[in-house]
Every structure is written in C-alpha cells, then in structure tokens.
Amino acid sequence: MENLNFGQAGEKTAAEICSGIRLGWNLGNTLDAPSGETAWGQPVTTLEMIKTLKNLGFDALRIPVSWGLHMSGEKIDKRWLDRVREVAGYACSQGMYVVINSHHDNDFYYPNPQNSDKAVRYIECVWSQAACAFKDFGERLIFECMNEPRLAATPHEWVFDPDNQDCIDSARVINLCNEAFLKAVRDSEKGGAFHRTVLLSCYAASPTAALDESFKTPADYGDRHALLSVHAYCPHLLCMDGSYKNREFVRPDYTREIEDFYERIAEKYGFGGAMVTETGCTDKQNPAARQEWGREFVSAGKKRGMPCFIWDNSEVSGPSDTDGTEKFGLFDRRGLRVFSQSESYYKGIVEGSLS
Secondary structure, three states, X not given: OOOOOOOOOOOOOHHHHHHHOOOEEEOOOOOOOOOOOOOOOOOOOOHHHHHHHHHOOOOEEEEOOOOHHHEEOOEXXXXXXXXXXXXXXXXHOOOOEEEEEOOOOOOOOOOOHHHHHHHHHHHHHHHHHHHHHOOOOOOOEEEEOOOOOOOOOOOOOOOOOOOOHHHHHHHHHHHHHHHHHHXXXXXXXXXXXXXXXXEEOOHHHOHHHHHOOOOOOHHHHOOOOXXXXXXXXXXXXXXXXXXXXXXXXXXXXXXXXXXHHHHHHHHXXXXXXXXXXXXXXXXXOOHHHHHHHHHHHHHHHHOOOOOEEEOOOOOOOOOOOOEOOOOOOOEEOOOOEEOHHHHHHHHHHHHHHHO
C-alpha cells in the first residue's frame, strides 16, 4: 500500500478526538514481538481482519510496535517501517483511529539516570523518523511515546513509589523522553497544516504514577494536542490475577474501584484528557463476570470521554484450565470471529461503549 494519503487533519483538540473514539482494540503480540510480526505465534495481519473488527464495533486500533531490533544504528529498517505503515493503512482506510507506539523497547529507553542520554536519543531517532514516514496520514493517526517505561528487574518494576528516589529519578527521565518525543513530532510538522494528537507516557503506564506530581502532564507543556496514556486492569483481582478464587464481579466493591480510578484521572486530566490504551479482563471461565466488567468499565470511561483499548493476545482458557493468567483473547484472527469463550465478554464491552 504505497503512497497512502488519508487527507490532512483539521484542528480538533486532542480531547475532542479522544472523546470521539467509541471503542479500541489492541493488535497484541504482533508488531510488538521484537523479532517480527509472527514470532509470537500470531498470523500475518490482513485487511480482512481489520474490516471484521470494524464491523464488530471497534472504531480504533492500537498497533503496539517494537522498533529497537529493526534499526541499523539509528536508522529504522525501511521494510519494517513500510509494514507498520501498511497495517496502519488498513485501519485508516476503514475510517478507524490508529495509535502507534514504541512498545517492547524498554531496554532502549530504560528510564534511569545512567541511561538518560541514550533513552532520549533513542526516542528522538524513532519518532523523528516515524513522524516523517506518517506525514500523509491525517488526524486519525495518533502517536504514543512509550509503553510502560519502568525500572525492569527491580523491586519497583510495577510499583511506582513517590517516596523512593529511584522512582523519582525514573520519572524525571521519562519526562525528558516525553519532551524529546513532543519536539520530534512537532518539528516534523513545521510548515504543515495541523498538529497530530500524541499520547504521553508515565511510569509503567500506572495510574499512581500519572497522578503523582513528579510526572509532567500535557498541560505542563501547554500542548492542547497531547493526552495521557494510562493502563488499567481494574479491579486487579478480577482482571489480571489468574486465580480462580477471584472470578466474580463483587458489588459494590468493584464498581467503587472502577469509579475511583476514572474519577481521579478525570480530576487531574479533565474530560477526554486520557486514553486507557490497555485494559481487559482475563478469562477464568467466568463469562457472566467478564460481561459485567466490560459493561461497567467501558461505560465508566465513556462517560468521562476516555476510550478503552481492549488488550488481546489471542489466549483463551480451555475446559481443563485452572489458571487464568494472561487469557485476554477476544478476537480469533484466524477464524475472523469472536472466540466462543469470549462472546459474553465482547457483548459486555460493546454494551459499555454504547451507553
């Protein structure tokens, strides 16, 4: 798909674009597999897959992309860049929104002071090239700086502690990376007709980090075309924990937890101020609870102009399974249908997006 042109963007604010998205889906474990699109067992992405997803009610596609192993020095391999363009083009040709990021590249932008200069340079290189490569895509294409930048292999990998100096220092490096990202994208737009919507990253995409004063927000940069990217597998015991002991949607506790997450983010970032770029409820052979979660969680985001992008790694539980860890499969890409195990889950998600 050469010479794609989806028209120039208008001057909608990021919040207007954000609140206009109904429901997103993640092309998980595909172009984010560091060594290649099919390396983690997924099929080659096709236009038919994307058309089917659109018909299922998804109007936005997040394409996690790992760039680091597809670079020679500081230059992105043209074949890889062209393939990312092609897949993004599938979705844009269907009138969908598209989010492209830098996904399993934490080793390259490892956010500690010792790696700070390398991290910033990596972000500059990736996004200056990507921004130029996608200049002919209009406002439906969105850039997301990083995915879950964190101090991997440390006690604080997934837990941001605002009183811990390593976490504070890491937040500073992430701020520098976000600044480099913004500059690279905005420099590419000079002389152009519009500013692209972009998503800034916080430590591990954690709500706790996003709410901490150490994280510089889009408002701090005065950029009305920037938003927060945050992840929320909430409530954790139901959505992420694999134990079959936690298979029910517990009212009113889980409803309060969902509402509290969104209220805190909305209070700081405003209506349409964030995208929940990853969320989901793992399959523990609990279809009713997953349906209820989908309806509650997606609806709560919709009311605050914060669209949800459902994480999908094509993994579902079988009848003999007793552990539901990482069973986030929703769409069967080979069969071009919703997995039978996830039909109720899908129904709840769509119900929530229409509320």
